[in-house]
Amino acid sequence: MKAAVIVFPGSNCDRDLAVALEKSSGKAPIMLWHRETEVPQGLDLIAVPGGFSYGDYLRSGAMAAHSPVMREVKRMAEKGVRVLGVCNGFQILTEAGLLPGALMRNRDLKFICRDVHLKVENTETAFTRPYTKGQVVRFPVAHHDGNFFADDELLKRIEGNGQVAFRYAGADGTVSDATNINGSRNNIAGIVNGKGTVLGMMPHPERLIEPKLGGADGKPMFDALVEALS
Amino acid sequence: MSKITPEIVAQHGLTADEYKLVLDIMGREPNLTELGIFSVMWSEHCSYKSSKKWLKTLPTKAPWVICGPGENAGVIDIGENLAAIFKMESHNHPSFIEPYQGAATGVGGILRDVFTMGARPVANLNALRFGSPDHAKTRHLVSGVVSGIGGYGNCVGVPTVGGEVNFHSSYNGNILVNAMTVGVAQQDKIFYSAAAGIGNPVVYVGSKTGRDGIHGATMASAEFNADSEEKRPTVQVGDPFTEKLLIEACMELMATDAIVAIQDMGAAGLTSSSFEMASKGGMGVELELDKVPMRETGMTPYELMLSESQERMLMVLVPGKEDMARAIFEKWELDFAVIGTLTDTGRMVLKWHGEVVGDLPIDPLAAASPEYDRPWIPTPKAPEVQPSDVTELAWNEALARLIASPDLASRRWIWEQYDHMVMGDTVGRPGGDASVVRLHRSNRGLAVTTDCTPRYVKADPVEGGKQAVAETWRNITAVGGRPLAITDNMNFGNPEKPEIMGQFVGACQGIGEACIALDYPVVSGNVSLYNETAGQAILPTPAIGGVGLVDDLDKTASIPFKAEGQVLVLFGQ
Amino acid sequence: MKAKVHVTLKNGVLDPQGKAIQHALGSLGFSGVDDVRQGKYIELDLAETDAAKAREAVERMCKELLANTVIENYAISIEG
Amino acid sequence: MKAKVHVTLKNGVLDPQGKAIQHALGSLGFSGVDDVRQGKYIELDLAETDAAKAREAVERMCKELLANTVIENYAISIEG
Ligand SMILES: Nc1ncnc2c1ncn2[C@@H]1O[C@H](COP(=O)(O)OP(=O)(O)O)[C@@H](O)[C@H]1O
Numbered sequence: 001m002k003a004a005v006i007v008f009p010g011s012n013c014d015r016d017l018a019v020a021l022e023k024s025s026g027k028a029p030i031m032l033w034h035r036e037t038e039v040p041q042g043l044d045l046i047a048v049p050g051g052f053s054y055g056d057y058l059r060s061g062a063m064a065a066h067s068p069v070m071r072e073v074k075r076m077a078e079k080g081v082r083v084l085g086v087c088n089g090f091q092i093l094t095e096a097g098l099l100p101g102a103l104m105r106n107r108d109l110k111f112i113c114r115d116v117h118l119k120v121e122n123t124e125t126a127f128t129r130p131y132t133k134g135q136v137v138r139f140p141v142a143h144h145d146g147n148f149f150a151d152d153e154l155l156k157r158i159e160g161n162g163q164v165a166f167r168y169a170g171a172d173g174t175v176s177d178a179t180n181i182n183g184s185r186n187n188i189a190g191i192v193n194g195k196g197t198v199l200g201m202m203p204h205p206e207r208l209i210e211p212k213l214g215g216a217d218g219k220p221m222f223d224a225l226v227e228a229l230s
Numbered sequence: 231m232s233k234i235t236p237e238i239v240a241q242h243g244l245t246a247d248e249y250k251l252v253l254d255i256m257g258r259e260p261n262l263t264e265l266g267i268f269s270v271m272w273s274e275h276c277s278y279k280s281s282k283k284w285l286k287t288l289p290t291k292a293p294w295v296i297c298g299p300g301e302n303a304g305v306i307d308i309g310e311n312l313a314a315i316f317k318m319e320s321h322n323h324p325s326f327i328e329p330y331q332g333a334a335t336g337v338g339g340i341l342r343d344v345f346t347m348g349a350r351p352v353a354n355l356n357a358l359r360f361g362s363p364d365h366a367k368t369r370h371l372v373s374g375v376v377s378g379i380g381g382y383g384n385c386v387g388v389p390t391v392g393g394e395v396n397f398h399s400s401y402n403g404n405i406l407v408n409a410m411t412v413g414v415a416q417q418d419k420i421f422y423s424a425a426a427g428i429g430n431p432v433v434y435v436g437s438k439t440g441r442d443g444i445h446g447a448t449m450a451s452a453e454f455n456a457d458s459e460e461k462r463p464t465v466q467v468g469d470p471f472t473e474k475l476l477i478e479a480c481m482e483l484m485a486t487d488a489i490v491a492i493q494d495m496g497a498a499g500l501t502s503s504s505f506e507m508a509s510k511g512g513m514g515v516e517l518e519l520d521k522v523p524m525r526e527t528g529m530t531p532y533e534l535m536l537s538e539s540q541e542r543m544l545m546v547l548v549p550g551k552e553d554m555a556r557a558i559f560e561k562w563e564l565d566f567a568v569i570g571t572l573t574d575t576g577r578m579v580l581k582w583h584g585e586v587v588g589d590l591p592i593d594p595l596a597a598a599s600p601e602y603d604r605p606w607i608p609t610p611k612a613p614e615v616q617p618s619d620v621t622e623l624a625w626n627e628a629l630a631r632l633i634a635s636p637d638l639a640s641r642r643w644i645w646e647q648y649d650h651m652v653m654g655d656t657v658g659r660p661g662g663d664a665s666v667v668r669l670h671r672s673n674r675g676l677a678v679t680t681d682c683t684p685r686y687v688k689a690d691p692v693e694g695g696k697q698a699v700a701e702t703w704r705n706i707t708a709v710g711g712r713p714l715a716i717t718d719n720m721n722f723g724n725p726e727k728p729e730i731m732g733q734f735v736g737a738c739q740g741i742g743e744a745c746i747a748l749d750y751p752v753v754s755g756n757v758s759l760y761n762e763t764a765g766q767a768i769l770p771t772p773a774i775g776g777v778g779l780v781d782d783l784d785k786t787a788s789i790p791f792k793a794e795g796q797v798l799v800l801f802g803q
Numbered sequence: 804m805k806a807k808v809h810v811t812l813k814n815g816v817l818d819p820q821g822k823a824i825q826h827a828l829g830s831l832g833f834s835g836v837d838d839v840r841q842g843k844y845i846e847l848d849l850a851e852t853d854a855a856k857a858r859e860a861v862e863r864m865c866k867e868l869l870a871n872t873v874i875e876n877y878a879i880s881i882e883g
Numbered sequence: 884m885k886a887k888v889h890v891t892l893k894n895g896v897l898d899p900q901g902k903a904i905q906h907a908l909g910s911l912g913f914s915g916v917d918d919v920r921q922g923k924y925i926e927l928d929l930a931e932t933d934a935a936k937a938r939e940a941v942e943r944m945c946k947e948l949l950a951n952t953v954i955e956n957y958a959i960s961i962e963g
Contacts, residue, residue: 009563010471012387016654050652052385055471057903058843058921059871066868066911095871102873107819111380113649142384142649149816149874183819207651212668212783214659328953441895465953467892469899526895539897563906809924824925827948833940835930844889844924845904850915864913869904 001229003029003045006073008064008092013050013206017086020206021047024222025230034067043081044229046073050087050142050204060103060145061091070096082126082229083198087143090190090200099193099200100158101150106143107183113142115214116181118189118203119169122162125196126228130220136173137166137217139203141181141189146202148184148191155185166190166201234259242269248600255594263532263580263588268595270498270536271505274759277599280725281757284738288752289745294714295753301422302343302493303413304753306715308779312669313417314676315349318357318410318719318775320758325407327465329374333407334382334468338540340411341386342494345477346543348421348484349413352653353667354383356393356409357680357719357773361402363636368397371405378468379409380647385470386477389656390648391665394680394773397636403763408719408756410775412678414669419484423493425511425546425572430490432504432515432570433552435559436476436542439500440525442466443538472541472564479562480543488551495542501535503544504570505578509596514575520583523565531580531587546572606731612689662789663705666780675780677711684769691733695740695772702776703748710786711778713748718755718774723767725759733770734759741772750776804849806861809878810870811842845869854881884929885962886941890950891922925949934961 003021007014014031021029029047030040039046053064064070070092077083077098085093093099106112115138120131131137150158158164167187170179180187182202190201205218239249242265252260252268260268274280290298296313297305303317321336333356341351356379361368383390388411425432443466483489491511493503500522508515519531525539547555552568559566573579580588623631632638645660657675658666664679681701687694699716706713718741723730745751761768780786812818818840825839847864851857861879870877892898898920905919927944931937938961950957 010385010474012385012474012652013654016652019654051387052471052474054903054907055385055469055474055899057471057900058869058907062868062871063903063907066907094873102871104816104874105819109819109823110377111384111647111649113384113651114646140651142651144384147819151815183817204651207654212657213651213654328951330951331954437897440897442897467897467899467954469897469902471899471903525897811924811926821925824949828944831944831947833944836927837930838926838928840926842924842926844891844922845901846891846918846920846922847916848918850917860913864908864911867911868907 001025001044001226002042003047004032004039004043005029005047005049006032006034006069008034008053008067010053010055011049011051011088013087013204017047017049017206020209020218020222023209024219025226032069034064034069036069037072039072039076043076045082045084045225046076048083048085048089048092050089053088053092056088056145059095061088061095064092065095074098077198080197082225084127085200086204086206087202090202091145093198093200098198099191100154101148101191103145104147104149105145106147111144112181113140115140116203117169117171118166119173119175121164121167122192125165125192125199126225127199127221128165129228130224134173136169136171138208138215139205139218140207141203143202146182146184148188150185158191159186161194163191163194164188165192165199166203234265238265242266243273244269248272251600255591261588263535264590266532266536267501267588267590270501271595272599276498276502278757279600280602280604280759281720281734282601283603284735285755287738288742290751290753292715292749292751295751296417296420298751298753299755302346304715304717305347305420306753306777307417311417313415313420314412314777315344315347315415316410316412316717316775316777317343317754317756318408318680318717318773319343319756320719320721321407321409322405322721322758322761324465325375326371326405329371330378330381331465331467333375333378334470335466335540336407336409337379337382338468338470338473339496340409341388341473342496342543344411344413345480346421346492346494347415348419349415350481351388351411351413351477352655353412353665353676353678354388354390354409355678355680355775356390356407357682358393358395359401359406359684359771360395360397361405362399363397365399365402375405375407376644376647382468382470384649386474387652389650389652389667391650391656391667392660392679395641395644396684398684398769400766400769403766404761404768406721406761406768406771408721408773410680410717412676412777421484421489421492423491423507423510425491425507425513427490427546428572428574430546430549430572431552431568432517432572433545433547433555434522434542434567434569435479435545436564437469437472437539438523438525438565439529439534439537439539439542441529441533441537442540444533444536466538466540469541475562475564476541476543479559479564482558483555486554488548488555490546490548492543492545495544497538499536499538499542500544505592505596507544507546508578508592514573514577514592515570516573516579516581517570518581521567521569523567531582535580604725604731605728606735607728608732609691609729609736657783658709658786658788663708664711664778666709666786668783673783675783677706677709677778677780678776679705680773680775681705682771682773684771687733687737687770687772691736691770692740695737696744698772698774699741699744699748699750702774703750706776706778708787709780711780713750713776713778715751715753716745716774716776718752718772720755720757721761721768721771721773722759723762730767737770737772804851804854804857805882806847806849806857807880807882808845808847808861808865808869809842810845810875811840813874813876816874857881884931884934884937886927886929886937887960887962888925888927888941888945888949889922889958890925890955891920893954893956896954937961
């Protein structure tokens with residue numbers, strides 16, 4: 001698998017994502033600076049990392065979405081190259097129009113950093129195939145603006161197309177307002193595009209890839225990507 | 231007629247005696263810019279004039295200490311050619327005035343102290359003291375400080391992994407915000423601040439200079455009173471995004487061989503950084519102040535020398551490396567300007583469009599700043615508590631009271647607002663004893679903690695000082711770490727009062743004794759005095775930050791019970 | 804010229820910041836605050852001297868960057 | 884009544900947001916943007932029907948909560 005991690009000024013999970021990709025694939029991904037106007041040939045996966053690109057000033061992800069490299073990311077996504085956006089990466093992908101909806105300030109206005117339970121909804125993508133439908137996984141979140149918004153019509157479309165990948169849930173898999181950590185509509189924690197080739201998610205799979213860090217529920221995602229894209 | 235009136239001298243926080251010394255050193259009357267420089271350099275905050283005598287008594291040496299107090303941060307050997315670099319620093323007064331920005335810029339400042347030495351910051355901690363929970367301002371201050379610390383650390387991408395919080399009415403009008411950063415560097419890539427090389431360029435990098443916090447450094451050393459309201463506009467706004475860029479750009483430049491010396495512009499900005507670098511290297515400096523990148527129009531040399539704008543650094547470069555360095559900073563979209571050269575005169579010459587606007591001898595200011603042996607009286611021994619003084623409670627009632635006590639209640643509400651996992655190496659998360667961060671790509675880690683129990687220090691400064699050191703030691707050993715060294719943040723009231731000075735002296739003695747007994751030296755620290763409102767001093771609070779090494783991350787311990795049927799054992803007396 | 808831009812949340816988009824302010828005002832003892840909405844206010848100094856051209860440029864800035872039209876509306880005023 | 888409040892940073896206070904927006908507009912190809920400042924815009928629906936009383940209440944809300952007068956200014960307008 002040939003993977004690249006985009007680096008914006010203010011990205012801070014770029015290294016974490018690279019470590020996770022390397023751990024699964026045995027090969028360090030290419031680190032791509034935001035000013036690049038061309039991406040290397042033959043990429044299988046582009047990862048847009050978490051952090052505070054441009055300080056998240058104005059709106060999270062807004063400025064990064066207009067970086068030169070994002071034009072290329074869009075072009076590659078159209079060609080079917082897999083794109084993974086985690087946290088700030090998810091915000092950037094929505095701002096760039098690669099994924100629908102918007103991410104707003106958390107309902108209780110506070111930054112939240114802790115492990116959360118997610119219910120896996122769609123297992124038909126290269127990212128989520130190793131999980132079973134309805135499985136409960138534990139990933140950390142660390143965000144201030146993770147409150148997913150889509151208006152009624154858009155929400156219906158996303159749900160109808162099976163674009164919801166993960167929902168915030170309880171340890172037993174219940175999805176309710178009480179398990180909704182940030183006010184996201186329908187508890188949505190991650191979505192894919194219509195083709196299932198672009199995934200954006202607020203939780204950080206790259207942060208739980210070995211028991212020493214408190215769990216390894218994120219590891220299968222990277223292993224599966226390597227398997228599907230090699 | 232003299233331009234410098236006694237009022238102007240007083241406004242600059244200098245006593246009549248200190249001003250006499252200024253006249254002696256200058257051999258003439260200073261101009262306003264020069265006076266401003268003296269006032270900043272001789273403030274308590276920069277000169278440690280009341281505390282120096284006692285800080286010198288602390289044990290600072292051990293075979294693993296690479297650099298003790300005196301540099302931007304302390305440096306210890308942690309094996310495999312790596313060094314841990316760390317320090318704790320206070321941002322008390324600014325955080326009381328503007329909790330979010332005060333706390334945020336406090337984090338920014340301590341981060342710079344650490345990465346300026348070549349270390350990538352790997353962990354932040356924060357030791358906080360607030361007034362009583364039912365005081366009208368406490369809620370606002372707690373939430374502002376916590377979101378400010380989070381807002382800065384989260385954005386910069388350094389995990390905030392631990393800290394401590396106490397509540398006591400003595401902090402009602404004077405909270406304490408002490409921030410600690412721990413970084414890791416290659417031992418052969420540690421950078422110091424001593425300037426060297428006549429003719430070498432002096433370079434300014436980072437954000438532009440504005441009129442932020444002019445007189446902030448003098449404010450941090452003056453007792454609070456009702457008119458501190460007026461000093462309000464002196465609060466700076468932090469820009470963590472720029473700080474993140476500054477870290478990356480400095481790391482990139484540090485990987486080359488272009489830097490001779492480097493120092494961040496902390497409190498007292500350009501003044502203290504240029505004087506300290508020059509004084510340590512025995513050099514003179516000529517600065518062209520009109521070359522300093524400016525955010526606002528109409529700035530004066532006085533303002534440029536005293537501004538406390540954040541996210542700025544001063545460096546001495548190897549000649550000929552300017553263009554390469556400039557390219558790195560421009561890539562990270564930061565300002566870069568050659569603003570001066572090193573000379574052999576031992577003097578600081580300030581120029582403004584070619585004209586000399588200040589000319590001061592460096593050493594008498596920096597190294598020979600006043601030092602006071604302030605009178606002190608030992609804290610009288612508190613009467614011993616007798617068993618009969620204690621009302622006995624049913625154990626479950628006692629337990630409920632303990633759990634409900636603000637000093638013991640869960641801190642989850644706080645640490646969940648801090649990204650404590652970014653960088654992917656947090657092995658021991660907050661909530662236990664010391665927190666543990668792994669050394670990247672290894673199976674070793676650093677155990678870090680901050681501790682102090684101010685009411686113990688108040689009752690008996692010597693024993694309380696010892697206890698604070700011992701608690702960090704225990705927290706580190708409890709997770710399987712080998713305690714190596716500490717940083718201290720001495721927060722006290724007005725040192726001109728002999729009882730307060732006595733608390734300070736006692737705490738230093740206790741800390742020193744504990745450090746010697748444990749072979750656990752002090753490698754860096756910070757002093758914050760005049761923590762008083764309307765004459766009421768805070769509890770004496772020598773916060774201790776401890777750092778230890780975990781040699782094998784497969785051999786650590788954590789707090790949670792792991793399984794049913796396990797046996798509980800109580801150690802100690 | 805100076806341009807003033809107001810960016811506000813669309814109707815129907817929940818405004819957690821506004822809600823929090825309303826709630827905080829209530830706890831501070833201010834009664835009779837029926838609703839609070841929070842938006843952004845951006846001032847731009849432009850080199851452009853023609854008001855129509857300035858408005859047209861700021862319109863594009865809003866669409867491309869200043870507002871997220873999925874959730875936000877914007878309003879522009881241009882001043883001499 | 885409706886009250887509109889603008890909260891802006893005082894002159895001379897660093898505005899990292901405004902600076903970043905200015906920079907981003909430049910990279911998007913918008914030239915001639917000399918300065919950008921970002922502030923907050925708050926709309927309040929008040930039960931009060933007397934304009935003078937409404938202004939007085941909002942004035943206090945600004946001082947106590949809406950603005951941080953250490954670094955921010957505020958401006959109030961009251962509408963029928
Ligand atoms: N301000 C804070 N920021 C982050 N973590 C904190 C803070 N205050 C306390 N903690 C964490 O909460 C836990 C309990 O703290 P504390 O009560 O000081 O523990 P102890 O007294 O056992 O040393 C520790 O893991 C500590 O790091």
